[in-house]
C-alpha cells in the first residue's frame with residue numbers, strides 16, 4: 001500500500017497584524033481546488049501570485065470571524081479571481097456569498113472543512129476542521145493527511161482571543177473551545193489566526209497541558225480574562241465596518 005499526502009498546504013504571515021493566512025488545495029484533481037482562510041487586504045497581491053504560481057483554482061476565501069485588527073482580503077480576492085466566493089458563519093451577521101450554519105461542511109475536491117461554532121471572542125467565531133472524504137479512493141493508495149484545525153482567534157498558541165468587545169463572552173469562549181477544539185484527537189494540529197511570539201502551530205495535546213488560560217479551571221479562566229487589560233486594536237474602528245462586508249464598504 002502506497003501512502004500519499006494529497007494536501008497542498010501553505011501558511012502565510014502578515015507582519016503588520018501578526019495574522020496567519022492558510023492556503024489548502026486538493027492535489028488529486030487536475031485543477032487543484034483550493035481555499036484560502038483569513039486573507040489580509042494588504043497581502044492580496046502576494047496571495048494571488050502564489051495561487052497563480054501553484055496553479056490552484058481558488059474556490060473560497062473564508063473568514064474565521066469578523067476581524068477587529070485588520071481588514072479581510074476576501075472582497076479584493078473576489079475582484080482578482082472570479083472563481084472565488086466569500087464565506088463566513090451565519091452567526092457573524094456579516095455579508096458574504098456563503099453563510100455557514102454550525103457544523104456545515106464546505107467542500108473543495110475530496111476535502112471538506114467543518115465549521116464548528118467556537119464563539120466567545122466574537123459571537124460568530126468558527127473553527128474550521130479539515131476532513132478527507134475519500135482517503136481510500138484509489139486502489140493500493142492510502143491518502144494520509146494530518147488532522148488539522150484552523151482556530152481563528154478562539155484558541156491562540158498558549159492563549160486565546162480577548163473577550164472585551166464584539167460580543168465577547170469569556171464563559172462562552174471557555175465552553176466552546178473545550179467542547180469543539182480541545183475535544184479533537186490529541187495529535188490534531190491547531191493553526192491560529194495570529195501569533196505574537198514567533199510560533200506557528202500547536203496541537204490539542206500541547207494546549208490541554210500548556211495553554212496559559214484555557215488549561216485552567218473555568219473560574220481561574222474568567223478571572224484572568226477580566227484582568228487582561230489589553231490595548232484596543234489600532235484599526236478596530238476602520239476594520240469592523242469593512243469586515244461586515246468582505247473588507248470593502250458597500251460590497252458583499
Ligand SMILES: N[C@@H](CCC(=O)N[C@@H](CSS)C(=O)NCC(=O)O)C(=O)O
Nearest residue numbers: 068069153159160161162232233234235
Ligand atoms: N495590538 C494589536 C491587537 C492585539 C490583539 O488585541 N489581538 C487580539 C486578536 S486580534 S482582535 C487578541 O485577542 N489578543 C489576545 C491576546 O492575548 O493578545 C493591534 O493593535 O491591532
